Amino acid sequence: MQSRVVALGLPTASVRSAPVRGSTATLDDGRPDRPELIDRYGRIARDLRVSITERCSLRCTYCMPEEGLPVIPEQLLLSTDEIVRLVGIAVDDLGVREMRLTGGEPLMRRDLVDIVAGCRRRCPDLRISMTSNAVGLARRADALARAGLDRINISLDTVDRVRFADITRRDRLPAVLAGIRAAVAAGLDPVKVNAVAHRATLRDASDLLRWCIAEGASLRFIEQMPLDAEHGWQRAEMITARDVLDELSRSFRLEPIGRDDPSAPAELWQVDGGPAVVGIIGSVTRPFCDDCDRTRLTAEGTVRSCLFGDDEVDLRAALRSGADDATVADLWRGAMWRKPAGHGIDEIGFVPPERSMGQIGG
Numbered sequence: 001m002q003s004r005v006v007a008l009g010l011p012t013a014s015v016r017s018a019p020v021r022g023s024t025a026t027l028d029d030g031r032p033d034r035p036e037l038i039d040r041y042g043r044i045a046r047d048l049r050v051s052i053t054e055r056c057s058l059r060c061t062y063c064m065p066e067e068g069l070p071v072i073p074e075q076l077l078l079s080t081d082e083i084v085r086l087v088g089i090a091v092d093d094l095g096v097r098e099m100r101l102t103g104g105e106p107l108m109r110r111d112l113v114d115i116v117a118g119c120r121r122r123c124p125d126l127r128i129s130m131t132s133n134a135v136g137l138a139r140r141a142d143a144l145a146r147a148g149l150d151r152i153n154i155s156l157d158t159v160d161r162v163r164f165a166d167i168t169r170r171d172r173l174p175a176v177l178a179g180i181r182a183a184v185a186a187g188l189d190p191v192k193v194n195a196v197a198h199r200a201t202l203r204d205a206s207d208l209l210r211w212c213i214a215e216g217a218s219l220r221f222i223e224q225m226p227l228d229a230e231h232g233w234q235r236a237e238m239i240t241a242r243d244v245l246d247e248l249s250r251s252f253r254l255e256p257i258g259r260d261d262p263s264a265p266a267e268l269w270q271v272d273g274g275p276a277v278v279g280i281i282g283s284v285t286r287p288f289c290d291d292c293d294r295t296r297l298t299a300e301g302t303v304r305s306c307l308f309g310d311d312e313v314d315l316r317a318a319l320r321s322g323a324d325d326a327t328v329a330d331l332w333r334g335a336m337w338r339k340p341a342g343h344g345i346d347e348i349g350f351v352p353p354e355r356s357m358g359q360i361g362g
């Protein structure tokens with residue numbers, strides 16, 4: 001990171017500043033003439049997150065309002081062909097190397113298998129993954145694997161059915177467990193389970209880890225961020241990476257083994273001498289913004305450079321007004337050049353973004 005910054009003569013992202021909010025200022029001055037998605041702090045985005053819907057089969061309290069998010073009319077969502085075209089531009093023109101479908105819940109889209117197959121045909125070497133709650137995955141895991149999905153992250157906070165229903169506001173635990181088993185059986189590799197660290201489910205952390213180890217899934221806990229639609233997040237109420245580690249240490253012997261990749265922010269711990277490993281992501285208490293290599297497309301086709309920056313650039317409008325690939329790529333580069341230094345959650349005066357996790361795509 002440091003050497004990239006020096007080479008470009010740019011400030012480091014760790015010189016923190018408040019995220020740019022809804023800014024329309026032109027900050028492209030000084031951008032080096034390079035094809036990649038570089039920002040003012042020398043970071044290069046190679047990991048694309050594509051949200052494909054705001055709809056969801058669950059209503060996790062830390063993400064969605066009880067009634068769900070406002071519905072996006074179908075004609076305002078990126079179509080299958082538009083998604084495939086934008087992914088092709090990201091890979092061919094902008095140097096993106098991996099792509100993750102997210103939402104909302106990607107399985108809510110009927111054309112999900114077509115989207116995966118289209119991206120695979122367009123970009124044969126791209127690593128394609130998906131983040132999903134796994135409701136309904138049992139029926140579609142094989143088709144997704146055949147279409148070209150490589151791997152999957154599944155969200156699951158507890159294997160206790162009552163507390164699962166409390167936190168997701170839906171009694172769908174059996175469907176989720178069946179979905180995880182189907183993903184393993186379909187050969188998706190790795191199958192990772194993501195658990196948001198939460199006061200209501202902290203006591204279930206060890207049971208969840210035992211279940212994941214037995215089923216061949218790799219578990220990672222993540223600190224809850226202020227991205228809930230109801231803006232109820234409070235720093236003082238947060239369960240930290242340290243709390244999760246303390247809870248797991250009551251049942252397991254955990255040895256730190258570092259990170260597997262600087263931009264894959266989980267700190268890894270070997271469980272009871274291995275081979276099992278558990279990851280803990282301190283997104284709030286140990287931010288990894290300095291190494292962030294993500295660029296995001298919302299379901300409506302805007303580029304979002306950061307989860308926490310409300311500044312978005314509309315690529316759907318460009319596509320629909322007949323822009324060529326080079327023009328779309330330039331708009332994308334400009335959006336990423338303005339990426340904020342960091343989320344600033346622990347700073348005085350922090351303001352959460354307008355959009356919630358389910359509207360941005362986690």
Ligand code: SAM
Nearest residue numbers: 063103104105131132133155224225227357362
């Ligand atoms: N519906 C899919 C799922 O749940 O996996 C994909 C979308 S979801 C928004 C993506 C990820 O964001 C999930 O792993 C979820 O647990 C996580 N998430 C949602 N709200 C969060 C929050 N406030 N803080 C941290 N992670 C959050």
Ligand code: SF4
Nearest residue numbers: 056060063064104133
């Ligand atoms: Fe739906 Fe995923 Fe948000 Fe839960 S975290 S409400 S499953 S989008």
